[in-house]
Amino acid sequence: MLRQNLQQKLLQKLSPQQIQFIKLLQVPTVSLDTRIKEELEDNPALEDLSLANMNEPTEEYPDRDPDDDNFNSEDTQETMDEFNVDDYLQEDNLNDYGSKYDQNGDDDDDRKEIPIAIQSSFFESLQAQLDLVPLSDKDFRIGQQIIGSLDDDGYLRRPIGSLIDDLAFSQNVFAEEDEVLEMLKVIQSFDPAGVGARDLQECLLIQLRKRDHTPVVQKAMIVVEEYLDEFTKKHYDKLERSLNMDSEELKDVVNEILKLNPKPGDSNAVTTKQLQIIPDFHISNNDGVLFLTLNSQNAPELRVSRSYQEMFEHYDKTSQKDKKLKEAVQFVKQKLDSAKWFIDAIKQRQQTLLKTMNSIMNYQYEYFLTGDDKNLRPMILKDIADRIGMDISTVSRVANSKYVQTEFGTFLLKSFFSEAIQMDSGEEVSNKEVKKILEECIGKEDKRRPLADEKLTEILKEKGYNIARRTVAKYREAMNIPVARLRKEL
Template identity: 75%
Template sequence: MLKQHLQQKLLQKLSPQQIQFIKLLQVPTVALDTRIKEELEENPALEDPSLMVQSEQKSEYDDLNDDKDSFDESSSEESTDEFNIEDYLQSDTPDDYSNGYNNDSEDEEQKEMPIAIESTFFESLQEQLDLVPLSDTDFIIGRQIIGSLDDDGYLRRPIVSMIDDLAFSQNVIVQEEDVLEVLKIVQDFHPPGIAARDLQECLTIQLKRKDQNNPIIQKAIIIVEKYLDEFTKKHYDKLERQLNLQDGELKEIVNEILRLNPKPGDSNQVTTKQLQIIPDFHITNSDNVLILTLNSKNAPELRVSQSYKDMFDHYEKASQKDKKLKEAVQFVKQKLDAAKWFIDAIKQRQQTLLKTMNAIMHYQYEYFLTGDEKKLKPMILKDIADKIEMDISTVSRVANSKYVQTEFGTFLLKSFFSEAIQTENGEEVSNKEVKKILEENINNEDKKRPLADERLTEILKEQGYNIARRTVAKYREQMNIPVARLRKEL
């Protein structure tokens, strides 16, 4: 049975301004300029004075041209109201348009920016395939193999699947033996190890291109073909027993294998540009006094368009308002409001960034003075949120995407937050301090006998850090440091 009843609820709902502020807050400095340009393009009521100066200079130049044109028209003896296309075409000379006129002297050398042309990994393989005398069918198989390679140069697609592709897409019927024969040809291409189906085959192909009379190469091939698992797990004692090797001989073999390229496809790839990091804050030390400044790109000089304001006032004062005029008033008002909201959101963003970073700087004052990670105090998001009286999510948005430049490097704000660990004296220290000590001990260890997690735990306890072995293992993994066995060297 259906019933109707009234119910009151108190709900929190974000306003459009709050949503806009949240989105802007998490945008890093490197992307803020793009976001502002997008807003300027979408909203004509928003202006950037720095861009307006350029447009005004251009406008003054256009006005001078207009004055020149009006003078030419008044001085002309034959002036008609009709447009003459021939006169227009005749006047279209380079002297009349600055863009088509070359201001450089004849003696001045014309310099152009050189453009680097580099063939891609797949184009290089295709060029090598073109040089091999093959039948039409084998050439098609070769193209199929090259097209099936991964970016790292491996052929992970099953042979059966390639046979099906050739049959359905190109109407070429082949057998598995035909594909394997062409695959051997492609595997002879450069770079060595290309078109291998797994790591073992990749390393074997590269070793077989070396001097086969060298006993080191011969034993390296045996290790890769029969004992690759033991090699990757660094069970060197087992390898020495199985192959009856001496320490010095095994070291030469291992070095020979380590010189091979496990990802041959990456060697000929065009390197991608690294992501540029633009710091949002700068901290400088002036006689042991820290000075915090905000990157100027975070404080653009935006303003509401005066012409749109005048337009809105004009429409509002109109005595008669028809439907179209009301729509125009509504449109202008909407754009003006959006421009004000965006400017307010940018200003609020600046204030929040400075407020949050200032709290972090004072919380970690000793660290920012010295740059010593051991000076980092335990700090969580709630500590800063309580200081600036804001929500934890706001601090998180600032910390996750903003960078600060100091005299000893540029760091992500998130890296300054850490958990607390209690020492034997009851003092709370940052886990960053423990990680630093772990890193120092591992860097100074004897690589022939690397320190196990149990020994690292004992060293920390000797220094007063009460910590469990599983916590040591967790910190070691967070620092991307392998276990002791994999750190062993000959």
């Protein structure tokens, strides 16, 4: 049965301007320049003021005074009349906005190309080695299939049966299991050592077999082949008893194994570029007074194109408008509105960044004066959000992607936020202070007898930090520090 109901709902919808602002707010400084260039290329109604000044009319006619009676807007008007918007809309990409080489810089001599280092990839290197091996056409195809089936770590994790099926269906090559295994041995003889292994144990053994068979290497092969589980769990006492070795002998064996590469596929990989960090803020200390400045890259000089504004006003005043002209006016207006929205979003971004960082600086004033982690106050996102009158999500977007440069280093804003730990005295301190003490204790421990979490908890309680063992374990894991057994060294 159909029924009609009247419901009242309160919904929050984001406008296009708000969505654009949110996206810009979380863009780091290193990517902001690229984002602005994309907008400049996409929207010809938006101009970079530093570039636009070079194309002002006063530069084109330096001998003519704009206040001169002989210099009026007739020429400009005539140019506007001659400009056909339809032609512009149908124009090809010859005059591409933001092009690297424009009409003023067309000379080949001015084009500087950045040299690119040529380095073969891991798979290309294996293929080149395969090309040098005298093989039949069938074995060569099997070898190609094996190389193509390796993962980025250099391991063959696909079953041999699956490889045989792949060869049959994709290359019409019918191979037996023995033939594939023989070619796998050929691949495993390639560099880097350990490539083509099916698990970690086989990878380490392949590398050890390629070394000189000294007594240490032979014992290392026994450890990897028969006691790999005990080795990975660092049960050194059991290894000494099982292999009838003292601590010094076992130490040499362990060091030999640690020299091996558990991921041979990484050894020939092209080194990835490190992410360049450009600080969004700078904090300077001038005789005990902190000064906050915003990186100039966060404040680009943008403006709406005057020619587009004049174009819109001219065609908007035209009395007779056909369909094409209306579409042209609508197109120009859309570009103008988009340019204004983008400029407003950039300005709002600057204001939000400064407002948020200024509040963080004042909240952690003692820390920014000294750089001592012990002066870092407990602070959560809500503390800053309440101070600046903004939503927690806004503060989170700023904190998760922005950096500040101080006199003692460059830090992600997120690193200044921490939970509160209550001491026996009733005073609240940052959990970062506790992590710092944990790191110092673990750094000074005897590696032959590492401190267990229970012992670390006792040390913290002696210092007045009354926290549970599971909290200590949580902080240790957050700092990527393994458990005591895995920190043990001979």
